[in-house]
Amino acid sequence: MKIKNPFFVKREYIYLADLMNLLNVKYSDKKKIKIENIQDLSDASKNDISFFNSLKYQKILKHSKAKYIITSAKYEDQVKLYSNPIIVKDVLKSVYSIIKIFYENSLNDAVDLNVSNPNKEIFNNVTFGKNVLLGKNVKIGKNTLIGHNTIIESNVVLGSNCIIGNNILIKNSIIGNDVRILDGSVIGKKGFGFLPNQNKNVRYPHIGMVIIEDNVEIGSNNTIDRGSISNTYIGKNSFLDNQVHIAHNVRIGKNCIITGQVGLAGSCVVGDFVQIGGQAGISGHLKIGNNVKIGGGSGVIKDIPENTNVMGYPAKNIRSFLKKSKNGR
Numbered sequence: 001m002k003i004k005n006p007f008f009v010k011r012e013y014i015y016l017a018d019l020m021n022l023l024n025v026k027y028s029d030k031k032k033i034k035i036e037n038i039q040d041l042s043d044a045s046k047n048d049i050s051f052f053n054s055l056k057y058q059k060i061l062k063h064s065k066a067k068y069i070i071t072s073a074k075y076e077d078q079v080k081l082y083s084n085p086i087i088v089k090d091v092l093k094s095v096y097s098i099i100k101i102f103y104e105n106s107l108n109d110a111v112d113l114n115v116s117n118p119n120k121e122i123f124n125n126v127t128f129g130k131n132v133l134l135g136k137n138v139k140i141g142k143n144t145l146i147g148h149n150t151i152i153e154s155n156v157v158l159g160s161n162c163i164i165g166n167n168i169l170i171k172n173s174i175i176g177n178d179v180r181i182l183d184g185s186v187i188g189k190k191g192f193g194f195l196p197n198q199n200k201n202v203r204y205p206h207i208g209m210v211i212i213e214d215n216v217e218i219g220s221n222n223t224i225d226r227g228s229i230s231n232t233y234i235g236k237n238s239f240l241d242n243q244v245h246i247a248h249n250v251r252i253g254k255n256c257i258i259t260g261q262v263g264l265a266g267s268c269v270v271g272d273f274v275q276i277g278g279q280a281g282i283s284g285h286l287k288i289g290n291n292v293k294i295g296g297g298s299g300v301i302k303d304i305p306e307n308t309n310v311m312g313y314p315a316k317n318i319r320s321f322l323k324k325s326k327n328g329r
Contacts, residue, residue: 106205191225191248
């Protein structure tokens with residue numbers, strides 16, 4: 001289900017010819033084609049523009065509805081099988097340029113200066129600790145408790161029966177019912193994305209959200225980054241231990257258990273009923289299948305099929321890992 005993003009103001013549309021001119025691509029647009037947004041391949045509609053920069057997403061490309069896709073000459077043959085390729089030298093820089101046109105204020109969200117003390121007449125079914133600040137248009141369900149020194153920035157949605165601890169920052173997030181977020185966590189900040197430059201690195205805009213479904217527990221001092229273009233998801237009934245980092249665009253399925261000091265890099269997808277042991281690291285753009293168990297301290301650098309138990313670095317079938325460890329002694 002696609003959820004409308006209330007956090008960033010978008011231009012209504014941009015003519016395709018203007019986008020081509022921005023990208024220095026020759027194009028004659030006699031029909032005045034309107035482009036409504038820039039989206040990833042999965043979410044793009046026929047009136048959106050998207051991008052393709054890795055064969056890892058070839059299956060998604062095949063089913064994408066986007067009529068126009070930014071890519072490099074390297075992938076032109078793949079893209080033109082399903083869409084109209086727009087060939088550029090640097091895909092990420094081109095996407096960055098278009099996001100800035102559609103979302104003019106996408107980089108100006110460091111601090112919400114519109115926060116103030118909660119109006120307890122409006123939130124008469126919510127319990128607040130001391131020094132709580134709320135932004136504009138915050139929605140909070142009944143019987144939710146918010147701890148001391150917590151800041152909830154503008155347009156955030158919190159469900160009912162939630163427990164939000166002390167010293168927490170929540171922004172750019174939509175949170176379901178019966179969710180518990182423990183002390184010191186930061187939810188919805190921008191991800192670690194930038195374009196390297198010798199003189200000054202350029203921050204990459206993050207216009208996605210964090211979406212946390214019902215009955216999720218987020219441990220103390222967790223950091224969950226919002227998506228860059230798509231959203232970061234935490235599925236229903238998943239529990240995260242303390243000091244876990246979830247990077248931008250990560251999708252975690254239902255009923256997962258992620259223990260302390262685990263890091264999931266950007267755009268990895270975790271299935272349902274997955275268990276990840278402490279201090280494990282998951283590299284970016286990987287797919288972890290359903291019912292996978294990953295041993296503590298493991299380093300995952302490739303996709304893991306469902307119903308698999310792995311351990312070690314690089315993570316491998318746990319039987320192979322234990323056999324090698326035994327022989328090594």
